[in-house]
Amino acid sequence: MKYIWFAALAVLVALPLFAQQTSASQGGAPDTAALEQRIKDLEERLIALEGQVRMLKSGQAGATGQPGAAQPAPAATEAVQAPPSPAAPAPTPLPTPVAEGVAPVGGQLPNYGGASASAKALNPDISVIGDFIGAAGTNSALPLATMQPFPSMQMHESEVGLQAIIDPYARGDFFISFGEEGVNLEEGYITFTALPAGLVAKAGKMRSAFGKVNTMHNHVLPWIDRPFVTTNLVGGEDGIDDAGFSIQRILPAPKGIFLEATGQVFRGDAGDVFKASQRSDVSTVAHLRAYKDITESTNLDFGLSYARGHNDAGAVISLSSDFLTQLYGIDATVRWKPLRRSIYHSFVGRSELIWSQRQQPLREQRAFGFYTSGDYQLGRRWFVGGRYDWSERSHFANLTDKGASAVLTYWPSEFSQLRGQYRFTKYAEGINANELLMQLIFSLGAHGAHPF
Amino acid sequence: MYKSRSRYRVVLVIVLSLLLGAVFSPTRVEAKKLNVVTSTTDMAALTQEVGGDKVNVESIAKGYQDPHFVEAKPSFLLKLRQADLLVTVGLQLEIGWLPPLVNQSGNPRIQVGAQGYLDASQFAEILDIPTGPVTRAMGDVHPLGNPHYWLDPDNGRRIAKGISAKLSEVDPGDSAYFQERFQDFDKRLTAAEQKWDAEMKPFHGRKLVTYHNSFPNFAKHFHLNVIGYVEPRPGIPPTPSHTIELIGLMKRENCKLVLVEPYFDLKTPNSIGAATGAKVVVYLPSVGGEKDVTDYFKLFDYDIALLTKAFQETQ
Numbered sequence A: 001m002k003y004i005w006f007a008a009l010a011v012l013v014a015l016p017l018f019a020q021q022t023s024a025s026q027g028g029a030p031d032t033a034a035l036e037q038r039i040k041d042l043e044e045r046l047i048a049l050e051g052q053v054r055m056l057k058s059g060q061a062g063a064t065g066q067p068g069a070a071q072p073a074p075a076a077t078e079a080v081q082a083p084p085s086p087a088a089p090a091p092t093p094l095p096t097p098v099a100e101g102v103a104p105v106g107g108q109l110p111n112y113g114g115a116s117a118s119a120k121a122l123n124p125d126i127s128v129i130g131d132f133i134g135a136a137g138t139n140s141a142l143p144l145a146t147m148q149p150f151p152s153m154q155m156h157e158s159e160v161g162l163q164a165i166i167d168p169y170a171r172g173d174f175f176i177s178f179g180e181e182g183v184n185l186e187e188g189y190i191t192f193t194a195l196p197a198g199l200v201a202k203a204g205k206m207r208s209a210f211g212k213v214n215t216m217h218n219h220v221l222p223w224i225d226r227p228f229v230t231t232n233l234v235g236g237e238d239g240i241d242d243a244g245f246s247i248q249r250i251l252p253a254p255k256g257i258f259l260e261a262t263g264q265v266f267r268g269d270a271g272d273v274f275k276a277s278q279r280s281d282v283s284t285v286a287h288l289r290a291y292k293d294i295t296e297s298t299n300l301d302f303g304l305s306y307a308r309g310h311n312d313a314g315a316v317i318s319l320s321s322d323f324l325t326q327l328y329g330i331d332a333t334v335r336w337k338p339l340r341r342s343i344y345h346s347f348v349g350r351s352e353l354i355w356s357q358r359q360q361p362l363r364e365q366r367a368f369g370f371y372t373s374g375d376y377q378l379g380r381r382w383f384v385g386g387r388y389d390w391s392e393r394s395h396f397a398n399l400t401d402k403g404a405s406a407v408l409t410y411w412p413s414e415f416s417q418l419r420g421q422y423r424f425t426k427y428a429e430g431i432n433a434n435e436l437l438m439q440l441i442f443s444l445g446a447h448g449a450h451p452f
Numbered sequence B: 001m002y003k004s005r006s007r008y009r010v011v012l013v014i015v016l017s018l019l020l021g022a023v024f025s026p027t028r029v030e031a032k033k034l035n036v037v038t039s040t041t042d043m044a045a046l047t048q049e050v051g052g053d054k055v056n057v058e059s060i061a062k063g064y065q066d067p068h069f070v071e072a073k074p075s076f077l078l079k080l081r082q083a084d085l086l087v088t089v090g091l092q093l094e095i096g097w098l099p100p101l102v103n104q105s106g107n108p109r110i111q112v113g114a115q116g117y118l119d120a121s122q123f124a125e126i127l128d129i130p131t132g133p134v135t136r137a138m139g140d141v142h143p144l145g146n147p148h149y150w151l152d153p154d155n156g157r158r159i160a161k162g163i164s165a166k167l168s169e170v171d172p173g174d175s176a177y178f179q180e181r182f183q184d185f186d187k188r189l190t191a192a193e194q195k196w197d198a199e200m201k202p203f204h205g206r207k208l209v210t211y212h213n214s215f216p217n218f219a220k221h222f223h224l225n226v227i228g229y230v231e232p233r234p235g236i237p238p239t240p241s242h243t244i245e246l247i248g249l250m251k252r253e254n255c256k257l258v259l260v261e262p263y264f265d266l267k268t269p270n271s272i273g274a275a276t277g278a279k280v281v282v283y284l285p286s287v288g289g290e291k292d293v294t295d296y297f298k299l300f301d302y303d304i305a306l307l308t309k310a311f312q313e314t315q
Ligand SMILES: [Zn+2]
Pocket: A159, A161, A175, A217, A219, A447
């Protein structure tokens, strides 16, 4: 529909120009220079109109959410308008089919499906990322071990992403994770991007800012599994992923250093780390991040994390819920990527150290764990990496699991990834496991980029 | 009791430190200069032309960097949070890295749809707009049209005009200045264009191959004929079968020039050159691709010198 309006407008604008030209050439000596200028002006006008159509199509104009958004703002019109020509009438205001669909009526949320033709531009970006995992080799971990083996073949996760700008002040992101059986809202939050004082706030369910791996979706990990320390001490695959709100802000720092603080408050339920048995059992997470570019291709990233919440120790023996778990974390990352060959070579070295302090009946458990990993990009499509794991278990700090992995990754394109991981595990119970994990990740649609 | 008190203390400390930061951070200096951040150096160069000494301009990507794949480093946030205006290339060129930076900047002025967000593609003539449905089988094709549109001086003029109008909107006090700067730029560009057109005139219709499809606007303006790409599909690295096909095509069409963007590997282009007798030339798609290519004019001077030399040598 929009196109028809724009085409109509273009013709309306063009007609008087042609009319004048023909009358001019009939009237007297044809002035070719003037004619050429007219055609040029016309061309400019068409290019400008095409530009406006594109802006509407991409939904950027609609993204402002103002009722008149589909109409070019006066200033924008001026900016793209061809030099004023006596014959050309000012563009007449367009009917706004987009605005009809967007304008909230009676305090209700707009129904984007309503405006058929223009609706698509305002649909959220939709993506699906499939994560298929196969495993071979033996792993006879005891049932008590925190890390349980992968089955032989598994459609581990299908992550559906729905993302859009809500209005000029906020955006929304949903990531719904379908397992083979259950569905889980991995994340679903609103981000307020236009707050005063440089604050960025989020509300909803989100992966908490505890360290690095905890914030990452499965498909952006450099491995198939998660490090042992996150499984043993930070609740495993989903980690601290809970409903609550988050405030972050860039802090003043010496020149060239990026310093950012994040504070989060959650309901207090996260895997087997935190368990809220009453409303006041909220958990808190704090993160401080320091980042510095060493050269244009090398940078350092350093983080301190703290998390605190109630655990399930009380529930187990039906006492009060006054047992706390506190987590402390340090993460450090070094990255290298030469800008002139950025699509061919890169290196990321990373380590996270985590301490867990878990109150439970009889004795508080103080456990520690860490991983160290390195990933090198060999060429445009090939990556090789390794990881060393060492971690005690949060409930039984005297039990230590250790492991080492080698990873090879191949990218047929930007949108699919094939990965093999050889993993050796030495369980605390004395059981050794040698496994070969295989993973296929494939993405449909436009998954918005995850933060660096 | 003790526990809940300590919990509130934690929350309090977090909130307080954030607020303290808010109070003591340097509030935006009321200087006369506008802070403009651009995604690429070309937009920075054009902004500098019309903004003159009333603006501080910084680009996120470097001129020798692949603009499709820029890392969204936090250090860019330090620039973005002070920006009064963000100028982007648009057409999804920066889709992989700019949105998270804008979201995290904590700067309401440059959010999409705000006054300080400018998508420069709206001013330019855009080529290669897909007419049918777009699928990924076509590679990483840009569904809104080719975003490498700044290599046509006429588009340079259109973009500069659009930026000048936007600067006037953000800083109405200096609007006469920006308008004057644009008129001056327009004059200099028109003169330079005549020179470039004359230099390229003998080579109208000459055939060439580029690595990525980043040259259509240049080719259209200067009447060159791009017959193929080293990439089998946009964003997909060269494959042996496609390379063989391309060599065959170049031989049939008697095409003697392969242009390569500075961020691509030269191995495949060199082997194509060896098989066809074509010259392999690293051209600059952006300002800053080489040290002395510091503005929009020098970018064309540089590339046109390269091209005319290569065309003469493969007469
Ligand atoms: Zn994701």
